[in-house]
Amino acid sequence: DVKVTQSSRYLVKRTGEKVFLECVQDMDHENMFWYRQDPGLGLRLIYFSYDVKMKEKGDIPEGYSVSREKKERFSLILESASTNQTSMYLCASTKGQGPQYFGPGTRLTVL
């Protein structure tokens, strides 16, 4: 069974704080993804990575950065959190062009 874990289920931060969201997968998948999901807007791709040290911008990268130092771990960083970044953040991984498997999600609230 594919297992994708995320560091927190719920997180509350203040405006201007630096926020780290971590994602770990245990299936040796080379591809990892970060999405955010908002009511009425669906799932939107923030960043993705095809390999260690590699990153690609998705559809909405502004205000975010990522880090992939190890194959199994992909981190999403909010350099200076803002209230419009309050959302559900979802990490996913896949091998090649196979299905993406999602972690449980982190519901982030920025006050």
Add this chain to the structure above:
Amino acid sequence: QKEVEQNSGPLSVPEGAIASLNCTYSDRGSQSFFWYRQYSGKSPELIMFIYSNGDKEDGRFTAQLNKASQYVSLLIRDSQPSDSATYLCAVITGYSTLTFGKGTMLLVSP
């Protein structure tokens, strides 16, 4: 802009009926198609994937693909109240990146 369209619903069906969920996509070159189920407050869970034209069955679920019409559907037979969720259609639009529809909410009444 590559798009995936789904009716937002809700689609209401009685228990035991067949639920039919539909999805159209704009990228004619898309080769891989996925259906996810998402319960409220939870993350998407893969139900089925389909790569070839025709039908693919897995238990109570059947995925149907028609590439000429750029149409993919999911049938759920013998619908149960536990099937009540939002169903997301997703299409590969890059090397492995997915474009998701906004989902159809399914409500199965006892």
